[in-house]
Amino acid sequence: MKLFAKFVAVLAAPMLLTGCLFLPGKFDATLKLHQGGKYEFTYVGEMQIVAGDDKDMSQPKLEPFDKENARCNDWIESDGTKTPNVYYGNYSEPTEVAVSDAEAATDGDEASPRRVKRDCTKDELAELEQQQIETYERRKEDYEQRTGMMASMFGGAVPGNDEALKKFAAQLMKYDGWEKAEYVGDNKFDVEYRAAGTFDRYFAFPILNDAAMQYPFFQIVPRKSGELEVMSPAVGGSNSFLSLAMIGGMRGGNNKDMPMSEISGSFTLETDGEVLANNGPDGYETNGSSKTIRWDVKGLKESPRALIRLK
Template identity: 40%
Template sequence: MKQIFKLMAALSAPLLLSGCFLLPGKFNTNLKILDGDRYEFGYTGQIQMTMPDDGKLKKPSNEPFDPAKLKCRDLVYKSDGRVDAQRPVYGDDYDRYGKDADPSIDTDNLSYDVVDRDCTEEEITKRKDQYDREQARKLKRYNEESAMAGAFFGGPIPGDDESMVAFAKKLSKYRGWKKVEHAGGNIFDVEYSETGPIGNYFSFPVLPDAQMQYPFFQIIRRSDGAVELLTPGIAGQGSLFNMMMMKESGGKAPKISDIDGVLTVETNGTVVNNNSIDGFAEKGDRKMMSWKIGKNAETEDGPRALIRF
């Protein structure tokens, strides 16, 4: 098991490094694999994009430094009148001497008084320089993470509504995407349906311009002509994939909405094996299989099936 874990960690290193993932949300999927050479696929529900920091990049404020928001104070010791200048506090920064910092402290028993005063020009200049450097650093990090997210997903940046709406319009131009709407946050409501020859490979979803793809469902042709159903991109919060992600990212995984879906597969081929709880039911010349996926899943394994014709 340790060797498998290490192998998965190595293969997934680029994803773990970025913390970017594409996952389903609530959905319903229907797949027909017929005659060994054609498929009919439909997906209705949610797709969610996840990132570190609860999946939301925060663009730093472009508000200029305001000296009026700078608070300067001295500690004046009661015993000898000694004055100890304190570090200036700006805006919403933590203020250890603020009124609400620690209400349990009995100020009457302190050995000093906290005395507000005007800030010196030197203190204002020093704190402004620090503020400007902090803003520049935050903006640089935001731009780098935004560019990385945009590259991974092919344009959309979780947390940036404008880019998410633009991506929805872009994706709706491609075949199969009947509906793509940004539902707020990092979630899209989608309707996708497509039919065609199986060929050697079918995958959903495929994102245009994305450097990484995260297929929920795959149909792959084997060399003997059999068709295999795989679901590599479906991972719940308790899965090995996400446990590994938490381990590699220092114990904090991106926040995701519930994965809660149903996959129904219909075929007129011979089902060699499948891992659905109830196996398959026959209806005429068709075999029907169904899996619950996500929080209501009846197994930790992703749906799999092998079908021959």
């Protein structure tokens, strides 16, 4: 477990920079492993790309300057010294006011420090409008840098950008196995994936084309001794990628900062091979030469794992 955690921490590093994850949502998945190395895999349900903060991922817009949102006042000290304060009402308000307008009007002490509201001058309005433009330019530059990094890491998928996510779904449909990949909004995809063949090497789902970062939901990893290790590192449990990344400090380890659908559904593994190990809650059921292991992935303490030997 310690070695797995260290591996995940290294894998998580680029994702921590972007604050994003590709994860399952609600789904049903099945894997069949047959003697001779034949396999069948099916995944039907949701995929979701999760941003660390939806507000951070919203594309900035330059709104028309509205002088009605401009606020100007003078802070008047007891000796009559005036300090002008100007700000745009959409962005900020004074956080501390020693004496309110109402108090200043009723305390009868004109020498007391007080804040006095007034109309903004033309120069002040021009300054506020320029500040609004500069703020927008900074946000735009930051957005383009972050989304560019995410698009590179996830093959064009950018959370919060509906057009980019629609194109990403259309791109998936060009490849074998993807029978359905539809962007349904809110950073979620409705997908159906099916693959079958003779297993002779590593298998993973999903594989994202042209993505610098790959983090599969399900894996089949062959050992040198011939056994097949079935793993599901994205599917819940205290040893999942999501849990370890959050423990490691992603967004402060607070999943309230990562709006996402609950990972839930089922994973079923069927094989006529030898089950050497598994963490299924009920072990496996036998029907003739076939063994079946089922996981209800909602609330699992460990992500599904099994070790299978085929002849």
